[in-house]
Amino acid sequence: MLATLVLSFPDPKSFRKQRIYQVITDRFAGGDNCNYKREYCNGNLKSMAGKLDYIKNLGYTAIWISPTLQQAEGPQMQFTGFWPSDFYKTNPKQGSDKDLKDLVAEAHKCGLLVISDVNYNNVGQCKDGKVSCITTFPLDAYYHANCNITDSQNSTQLEKCRGLDGSPDLDQDHPYVLQELLDWTAWYQNEFNFDGFRIGFAKNVGHKFWKALRQVSPWFTIGSVTNASYAELKNYTNQEFYTTFNEPLYQAVFKTLSYQKKSMRLLSEAFEEAALTFGDNVKDLGIYLDNHETDRFLALIDRDIMKFQTGVALQHTWIGIPVLYYGTEQKMDGYQYFEELWVSWYGYNESSEYYLLIKRLNAMRDKVKIDKINQKELLVTDDFYSYSRGNQVLVALTNQGYYSKQQIHHNVPNSPFESNTRICDILSNECINVNEDESVDIYLTKGQARVYVRESLM
Structure with a gap:
């Protein structure tokens, strides 16, 4: 059986120190500028390989690529990759098997891990309305009722x-x-030397299958379990996926920073419940602001640049693995189905404000070895939230946004720093002294966020 192959892959636990950059192959590099999500824009694997330095220079250590399989001939958005017809062929619209192997090899050469997106739930539609074009599963008996x-x-x-x-x-x-899905899984990982899988549509497939899959895929797998509670996520990480995305945190961030402007106590509740549910494994959860299944984060917060900064700061300092959707660093701000201009249209500008800001956040994560230190809540109100990471980082956030007329001031007790320590905010480069009692006076103007570290780390 193919599923018994001896496979090579990184220790899943090593992903705690990774930072993942998600790309849609068709949109990221090498094609034409286009505004409509339902059509191919001709981005390709070979061109993506030429932009790996752009990702690495931003401070990411792994890339999550969209599904690579040949797509069916029906009317779906085939460029996203979720409508396969042949599981053993690469989508020719995006390149060849060799192009995919070369991309993975080139990524590994420059120190980037590669996570492939895989879909076990469905195949694509054929033009005749049957399954005649589905090479891997060509019989009606292989499918659920219509x-x-x-x-x-x-x-x-x-x-x-x-x-x-x-x-x-x-x-x-x-x-x-x-058996075919299990055999293909081992073949696919071995053939292209991936380092892990992102797995979608978790709720659309039964737990029995996910348990069987885990037996043949002991590498890093991160499942997407949408609209899930922490209890539900725990079920999916019990002998199924290695980890999942932190879905309740995403919901809390959205409700806090969007037009709903809910209390920041929602973040506190998410933090506490995640810690109680997962213990140390909370460090494995994926932290995201948006992805291919959501509107852009900037769109969801009405393009408020300070709320955007707040979200990005939280994403890169919260306990877990930050997962950035391509173009966030260039302030892409479209809606899921009507705007997916790709990065080449925005430019691969390594000097842009948010490229540099995110690069600083990633550099900080490396310097303090943030994957090894815990998170502690310091102070929470309806419009303010502060937490620390070990004795290295102090974060202060608000949901007020750029147009807030009120300056927020809080004395945050029990900071992670010793009295009189000089600390600096890596977002603004402003520095202050820690008080004698080890508290910190924090001022937030126009909705700004603060990420304080010792001056020596600047």
């Missing part, structure tokens, strides 16, 4: 019906489908 999901809270519907544009839904309980 029903639609009408209740997103109904687990049976999620697992058994067609949820992704009506595409054929694989029946993972069928012996052939089960």
Whole structure:
């Protein structure tokens, strides 16, 4: 069996110190500028390989690439990669098998790990409405019945019906489908030398399959479990995925910084519940602001540049693994289905304000070895939240935004620094002294965020 191959991959735990940069291959490099998400823009693997330095210079250590498989011929957004027809062929619209192998090899050469996006839930639609173009799973018997999901809270519907544009839904309980998916998993990782997988549509596939998959994929796997509680996420990391994205934190950040402007106590609640649920494994959760399944973070916060800074600061200082969606560093701000201009249109500007800001945050993570130090809450109110990372970093955030007329001042007790220590905010380069009682007086104007470190680290 292919699934018994001896495979090489990094220790999943080593991903705690990684920083992941997500790209959509078709949108990132090498193609044409286009505004409409449902069409190919001709970005490709070979051109992406030529932009690895741009990612590495930004301070990221791993790239998450969109699915690479050949796509079906139906009307879906094939460029995103979630409608496969042949699991053993690379999407020719984006390059060849060799191009994919060369990309991974070049990434490894410059010190970047590569995570591939994989989809076990469905295949694509064929032009004749059947499965005639699906090479890997060509029989109707390999799929669930043709029903639609009408209740997103109904687990049976999620697992058994067609949820992704009506595409054929694989029946993972069928012996052939089960074994073929497991064999393909080992082959795919071994053939292209990936370092890990991002796995989507977690709720659309049963736990039984995820447990079987984990037996043949002991490398780093990070699952996307949308609209999930921490208890649900825990179920998916119990002998299934190695880790998941921190979905409740994403929801808390959105509610706090968007038009809803909810209390920052939501962040406190997310932090406390995650720690209680996961213990030390909270360090493995993926921290994201947006991705290919959401609107851009800037769009969600009405393009408030200070709330944007707050979100980026939180993402890179919160306990877990930061996962940045391509173009965030160039302030891309579109909506999911109507604006996905790619980075070449914005430019690969390594001197832009937020490229440099994120680069500083990533450099700080390296200097303080942030993956090894815990997070502690210091002070929370409805419009202010402060926490520390070990005795190295103090973060202060607000949900007030750029147009706030009120300056926020708080005396934060029990800072991680010794009295009279000179500390500096890496976002603004402003420095202050820690008080005699080891508290810190923090002032936030126009919704700014602060990330304080010892002056010696600047």
